[in-house]
Amino acid sequence: MIMSHRQTQRAADRPRESSGQIWFALRVVLLSAALFAGMGYVAMREVDSATKVGANQIEVTGFSQLDDPAELKRALLQRERAIDRGIIGGAVVLSLGLLAFVLVSARRVYGPLARVAFTLKKIGEGSFAQAHDVNEDELLAELSRHFAAACIALRETEQREVAVWRGAVEAVENDPRMRDDQAFARLRAQLRIKEDGLG
């Protein structure tokens, strides 16, 4: 699908989630996978040991007196193989499930963070018009609250400064000596930029 210039621009302006989300998910999953692998290995060894002990018990308790001790041992071995397959398959499926869970749930961290980063970029570019909405249900509600307070303070400071600058410009702009003054021209130009930043 070909995107128009405006669509491309809009996509570039949208807050994006960080690649850190993937790294965070991978770290959590690798940690859990390492523990699963260790646990799975121990489980398979225990099952193997249980099978051997079971087979030995069949011998020592005189089960050879029965008709089918070999049948019982075969059943034990079959169960062991089935359990091994279950452990490996289950661990793989559950690790993938865990990866999906952490990736999806990490959006609850990196999503709001991407919104904060987006607004930060706009502020860095000199735009103080953005308000940051706080969603109390978010995992990062506290960060959002502090950021929203910072946004309000920055905007209020900028508004105060613009009012003072405007007052100074209006106080001297009618003086003919100021008409061609370079410093005054720069102040006025900068004032226009600051006013634009307030939206």
Add this chain to the structure above:
Amino acid sequence: MAEPTHPPYKRSLKNLLLNRRLQMYYVLWVTCLSAVIATALGVLIYQQSTFASREIIAGLNAAEMEWLNPQAKESIRQALGRSDMGLAATMLGIGIALALVLMASLIVVTHRVAGPLLRAVRYFDQLAAGRLPTVGPLRKGDQLTEFFATLGSTLEALRNRATQDIEIVQAFLDACVRHEGLGTAEVAKALDALRLVQQQKGDALKS
């Protein structure tokens, strides 16, 4: 606006839980999921282990085992029962130990996200208090490096803009001094207000 005071951060085990809500969300979910897996594996091991015991105990009641006296049969039953219980207890112990290790590891992993978040909150508080701080480097292994790069460049841009504003206002104030006769009461008041803003901006940069 007065900046909220934060207790100084000390590196300690207690401080690993910097953001309880975020960290416990991951720790509890992943640990619960892992506990379910561990329980399923434990049940499989236990079933395999007790399969032979169950078959033997059932076999002891068979007619072919009449030759064995009841005390010996009871003794075998008890030995098998003890062995199965011992296995169950060992597995439970290992399971609990693994869950604790997993929880501790997850707290450390999530701390690498919670730490930078706490620092970000402190920078935002400084901004809300009218300061323009510089962003220091993250600790080795900390997450959110991209976010901190954005925060750092934003604060740097704000500081550069403030420096530029100070220069422009200073040049203007100097020009006003050069052009004597601008000194009406109205102009003097406006310039005083500008000087005050200039002073506050300079203070914001010092922090």
